[in-house]
Amino acid sequence: MKIYLVGGAIRNKILRLPVKDRDWVVVGSNINFFIKNKYKLVGKKFPVFLHPKTHEEYALARTERKDGFGYKGFKVNFSSNITLKEDLSRRDITINAIAQDKNGKYYDPFNGLKDIKKCILKHISSSFSDDPLRVFRVARFAALLFHLGFSIYKDTLCLMSSDYIKNEIKYLEKERIWQETEKAFKTKNPDIYFKVLFKCNLIEIIFPEIYCLLNLNKKLYFLNKKYFFRQSIFKGLSYVSKFTNKIDIKIAFFFQLFFLNICFCVPNNNKFLFYDIFLGHINNFFIRINVPNKIKNLSLMFIKNINFLVNIHNKSSKEIIFLLKKINAWRNPNIVKKLSILIDCYINFLNIFYKNYFNNSISSGKYLKNVFKISKSISFKSINKNIKNGIEIQKKINELKELSIDNWRSFLNKKLY
Structure with missing residues (x-):
């Protein structure tokens, strides 16, 4: 059994960006290992576990085969003979398909390190189109990394613009669309997210309004x-x-x-x-x-x-x-x-x-x-305590607020003019 750090934690560390979450992939093991070591199961479609102390995510190496529509339309295999390369090959873009072992050695079968240096967002294989959520992720990464000079590889843009993708997007749950859009708005350049979707002729389908x-x-x-x-x-x-x-x-x-x-x-x-x-x-x-x-x-x-x-x-x-x-x-x-x-x-x-x-x-x-x-600054304490009627109290409070604002405006006008 071997355990590797994978994905965004490696990408962000290389790019000197904040590392918020660390995800791990386990090769050559099975569910019994996690149960025995008191990991908490959180995955539904495939097993993902939380470390009992660090609470970081650990998942068995797996492969995915298209078997339906949308991002859920996959059959998953997480048997113990799945290799690290097979697991990395199912990921969206090369810069997210880098692994690192406990000794710090990188495993980079799809040249993600090279693409980081070239500032390129590039798909791993044609199976990229199988998961329509990847379109949103790439558009979001384009927004996230725009200030570092990243752009989308031309062939990846072609896949994102395909009629196949347009059809697959129709099966996406609206919650997933919002999640990616929300993350895009949190970046420094959310406009890039919409520009990418517009360039791929997807705005009409995704955001018809x-x-x-x-x-x-x-x-x-x-x-x-x-x-x-x-x-x-x-x-x-x-x-x-x-x-x-x-x-x-x-x-x-x-x-x-x-x-x-x-x-x-x-x-x-x-x-x-x-x-x-x-x-x-x-x-x-x-x-x-x-x-x-x-x-x-x-x-x-x-x-x-x-x-x-x-x-x-x-x-x-x-x-x-x-x-x-x-x-x-x-x-x-x-x-x-x-x-x-x-x-x-x-x-x-x-x-x-x-x-x-x-x-x-x-x-x-x-x-x-x-x-x-x-x-x-004007409240109930500011008015005459003899006033008992609720409507009269609110009326008096409003009058005092108006008077205070008038006095401030008068002072401001004298100061300006």
């Missing part, structure tokens, strides 16, 4: 200049990713750019009609692939309140208090922080991409945080 939004207008005409609509969307996603690693913020920004850009091309008399269509598309996106509600809610909150947030300097204190109440800011102060990041990124991006579109003397995000901080 995004496909519809991308194709509502091919080009954007603004300020007498031509901008490619698709380019601005991807640039925006890349831009916001420089300032945050929060996926809910990135997704909210992503969808707001669709709404912004297409609105520039929609006649005024059709804007309300389009708004309903737009919200329908993104709602379908969130529901169809089971995106968590907290992510969905931030996106909808940002889109529905974008005009207010952009012009918050010009809104009355009463209107600001109403907004803070509407977004449930006092019970969930973190939402203010996220909206502040979103609105500042939004304004700054537009000023770069559309040449000084906004001209605010103070950032809207900072303004939002300040008025929230001021309003938060």
Whole structure:
């Protein structure tokens, strides 16, 4: 029996990236070894075990044979005579098919080390097409490693674009699509994930809602200049990713750019009609692939309140208090922080991409945080204890909050002007 470290831990160590998980493959053994040594069984379709002390994953070397549709359509053989090379050959790309023994020696039958040096994401064999989830993984690795100069091998791109893959993708569970998409949004360059899927002509199948939004207008005409609509969307996603690693913020920004850009091309008399269509598309996106509600809610909150947030300097204190109440800011102060990041990124991006579109003397995000901080300082303790009626109490609290914001704004205006 031999045990090897495999996969992402080796790849990341060579690339000097953080190693989060270590996976092991066991060659020349059987299930009895794990049971005897008190490993915990966690695999269903094939046996995967957790080490009793390190809790790292150990799996028997195995082979897979296509026997159905989707990523589940395989027959698995994990007998004790499966070799290390056979196990590595079933993996997706060469840089993930490197093993290392206890002495530190590498086993690299598919030249993964060479491809790491060449910064190439390359499939191991034509059986790559058997598992449609690999398309998402390669697109995600392209996003993850983009800053290191990695690109996808041309023949791998051809496999990812094949009609066979397009048919197989239809059998993927929506949870798996979301898992890979979520991981892609966590990278520094999530725009690359979508660019790869777009290049492979898979967006229409995988994300039909995004496909519809991308194709509502091919080009954007603004300020007498031509901008490619698709380019601005991807640039925006890349831009916001420089300032945050929060996926809910990135997704909210992503969808707001669709709404912004297409609105520039929609006649005024059709804007309300389009708004309903737009919200329908993104709602379908969130529901169809089971995106968590907290992510969905931030996106909808940002889109529905974008005009207010952009012009918050010009809104009355009463209107600001109403907004803070509407977004449930006092019970969930973190939402203010996220909206502040979103609105500042939004304004700054537009000023770069559309040449000084906004001209605010103070950032809207900072303004939002300040008025929230001021309003938060007013509570039940701030009012006359003789007031007993609940409605009167809330009314008085709101009045004091408005007064405090008015005083701060008066001071700010004197300071600025």
